[in-house]
Amino acid sequence: MKITVVGAGNVGSTCANCIAQKELAKELIIVDIKDGLAEGKGLDMWQAAPINYYNTKVKGVTNDYTATAGSEVVVITSGLPRKPGMSRDDLIATNAGIVKSVTENVIAHSPNAIIIIVSNPLDVMTYAAYLTAKKASNKIFGMAGVLDTARYRAFLAEELDVSPKDIQALLMGGHGDTMVPLPRYTTVSGIPVTDLIDEDRLNAIIERTKFGGGELVNLMGTSAWYAPGAAAAQMVEAIVRDQKRIFPVCAYLNGEYGMKDIYLGVPVKLGKNGIEEIIEVKLNESEMAMLKDSAESVKSIMKVLDDMNIID
Ligand SMILES: NC(=O)C1=CN([C@@H]2O[C@H](COP(=O)(O)OP(=O)(O)OC[C@H]3O[C@@H](n4cnc5c(N)ncnc54)[C@H](O)[C@@H]3O)[C@@H](O)[C@H]2O)C=CC1
Numbered sequence: 001m002k003i004t005v006v007g008a009g010n011v012g013s014t015c016a017n018c019i020a021q022k023e024l025a026k027e028l029i030i031v032d033i034k035d036g037l038a039e040g041k042g043l044d045m046w047q048a049a050p051i052n053y054y055n056t057k058v059k060g061v062t063n064d065y066t067a068t069a070g071s072e073v074v075v076i077t078s079g080l081p082r083k084p085g086m087s088r089d090d091l092i093a094t095n096a097g098i099v100k101s102v103t104e105n106v107i108a109h110s111p112n113a114i115i116i117i118v119s120n121p122l123d124v125m126t127y128a129a130y131l132t133a134k135k136a137s138n139k140i141f142g143m144a145g146v147l148d149t150a151r152y153r154a155f156l157a158e159e160l161d162v163s164p165k166d167i168q169a170l171l172m173g174g175h176g177d178t179m180v181p182l183p184r185y186t187t188v189s190g191i192p193v194t195d196l197i198d199e200d201r202l203n204a205i206i207e208r209t210k211f212g213g214g215e216l217v218n219l220m221g222t223s224a225w226y227a228p229g230a231a232a233a234q235m236v237e238a239i240v241r242d243q244k245r246i247f248p249v250c251a252y253l254n255g256e257y258g259m260k261d262i263y264l265g266v267p268v269k270l271g272k273n274g275i276e277e278i279i280e281v282k283l284n285e286s287e288m289a290m291l292k293d294s295a296e297s298v299k300s301i302m303k304v305l306d307d308m309n310i311i312d
């Protein structure tokens with residue numbers, strides 16, 4: 001198994017480190033455009049192998065996609081992160097070009113790879129990569145829901161003073177402020193969360209989750225990486241170990257939830273074939289209205305991508 005992570009910055013190197021520590025690959029290639037950065041991170045991770053006991057051979061390269069040839073899974077994290085005062089959507093002008101050129105290089109050397117996009121604005125960058133790669137949509141999708149759900153679960157665990165392991169939750173929609181956490185599909189070891197927490201506290205946690213990325217940007221001056229890197233690696237694990245995990249994933253919709261030709265966060269089954277099923281949960285009227293609202297916001301950024309005229 002050969003895996004590539006593009007982008008040796010905060011998220012890419014964290015993701016690569018998780019992949020190595022989980023021994024998901026025999027060979028792990030990290031690519032960055034900045035001279036020496038990926039080589040350095042790769043060497044540092046390889047030198048951690050005798051300490052952390054993994055066999056995954058990690059190697060970094062500067063923009064050399066021949067080294068990535070034949071990768072079975074590729075994670076694309078290249079692109080600018082936002083700074084305080086910016087929205088994820090503000091990144092489109094720079095990141096669309098980066099995602100396009102990286103996807104072309106990835107596809108040229110690993111035509112059969114399953115590709116996971118992480119770069120922001122996530123839903124539209126995933127769509128841009130899909131249009132560029134021209135591959136089946138079950139093999140190209142984005143990471144956001146695993147992270148957003150993890151934030152929601154972490155906040156709930158803290159509030160309820162229980163283990164984060166016992167919180168199960170679902171969150172749908174775009175990776176922006178219109179994301180849709182679903183309390184009706186949130187339980188603590190099977191107990192409905194609404195039985196355990198009053199409505200006001202739950203609503204406060206939902207609001208904090210929606211702006212969870214921004215909270216970290218304001219604290220650090222750049223965006224998060226530990227949870228995002230771990231989230232992308234968990235998706236890689238589900239694929240390479242054919243785990244059939246059910247995760248919220250930014251997936252291409254072709255009629256599901258009454259929507260077409262859009263990438264949006266929905267629950268899917270992830271296994272060796274990538275997205276093996278999109279699960280259509282029953283949403284009530286207000287949940288569906290929030291999902292549609294989130295889709296409208298993603299569509300408005302798709303229009304910006306379209307107007308940029310950079311993808312055939
Ligand atoms: N989907 C999600 O939930 C999340 C998405 N992100 C996004 O992930 C992206 C990366 O974030 P960070 O790692 O924090 O940024 P970073 O600035 O630490 O790293 C980005 C790396 O991409 C590299 N890069 C730029 N152009 C490239 C190209 N053409 N080819 C190869 N490498 C290239 C840069 O040299 C840099 O090392 C951002 O767009 C950020 O908004 C971040 C967190 C969560």
Ligand SMILES: O=C([O-])CC(=O)C(=O)O
Pocket residue numbers: 081082088120147175212213214216217223224228
């Ligand atoms: O907030 C950002 O810009 C990065 C990101 O997507 C997240 O951490 O959720």
